[in-house]
Amino acid sequence: MLHVEILHWSGCPSLPEARERLDAALGRAGADADIEVREVTTDAEAEELGFYGSPTILLEGRDVEPPPPHARPALTCRLYPAPGGRIAPVPSHQSLDRAIQEALTRCRS
Numbered sequence: 216m217l218h219v220e221i222l223h224w225s226g227c228p229s230l231p232e233a234r235e236r237l238d239a240a241l242g243r244a245g246a247d248a249d250i251e252v253r254e255v256t257t258d259a260e261a262e263e264l265g266f267y268g269s270p271t272i273l274l275e276g277r278d279v280e281p282p283p284p285h286a287r288p289a290l291t292c293r294l295y296p297a298p299g300g301r302i303a304p305v306p307s308h309q310s311l312d313r314a315i316q317e318a319l320t321r322c323r324s
Contacts, residue, residue: 217241217248217318220273222255224290227269229304237272240311246319261288268293272306272314275321279314280306 219237223230234252241248255266265271267282268291280295295310297303306314 217246218275219248219250221252222266222271223269224255230270233270233305236305240315244315246315261290274314274318280310
């Protein structure tokens with residue numbers, strides 16, 4: 216069973232869509248998961264958790280889409296790379312599928 220954390224700040228408008236995409240990706244992979252939804256409320260907590268904006272999804276402690284090297288943890292909205300060079304407020308289906316497969320492989324090793 217995968218351990219999944221969804222980190223967010225209160226009122227994040229992207230949280231519902233991120234959860235829907237995550238649930239769909241877990242379903243496609245046939246993966247069981249223990250999902251913890253956790254609100255981040257302070258900058259210190261953001262730093263401690265590696266919270267680079269809302270929503271952040273961690274699979275087995277690893278970010279599904281690692282942020283760029285210059286990014287700093289913060290209580291802000293998160294932007295993810297999207298197909299076609301665009302940006303989006305949630306991870307792409309492809310990023311989630313890839314991250315889940317990598318997490319499952321690590322768990323089986």
